[in-house]
Amino acid sequence: MDDQNSSTSGDSTKRFSAKRKLAAVQRLVRGQSLEAVSRNLNVPFHQVSEWRDKVLLGAESALRERGRDARDDEIARLQAKVAEYCSAVHTPLRRSFTLSDYDISDERTSCVRKP
Template identity: 40%
Template structure:
């Protein structure tokens, strides 16, 4: 399958970490891997790799160069926040489907 860049960019263009993260969020929210692969013209295995890299290192994990070892703790915290955020999104969506009232999110001061 030919690789295409985001928003109609020509073949061979690179995906930014931000664009990859947008795709990963769509996957984590339940969109079909095969459907996204066809829509974006990106191989399914590449999308799976982006998802795995995102879960392991957040948006930083999707960047071309790896983090320095001293950034590991920060990366791990970002990863955990990302996982918890996605868990919350999934739970909120499931609750809404069942007609449950979701209290508004509290914002820290």
């Protein structure tokens, strides 16, 4: 008899997968009562209620997403342009400069490139 009680208490602490939680919430959406679902799953009704709230929050954020439009294409085009400019800035100079290219007449003056 003690073995049955311990297995029953083990079932009450059982973890549920996301699919199983979603299936429970879908039963609520279809009209089953919170008490009936929680009793059937042997889960406290506040836990099933939390699952329902999480599903509804997730659904709300999923519905907030907007579809692609012309702005997305323009953003992609501009991002490509910025990447092109950045790669141009980071490419090495085609010609390396030497000190003979500059007029260094006095220590106190700055270097000026010869015309």
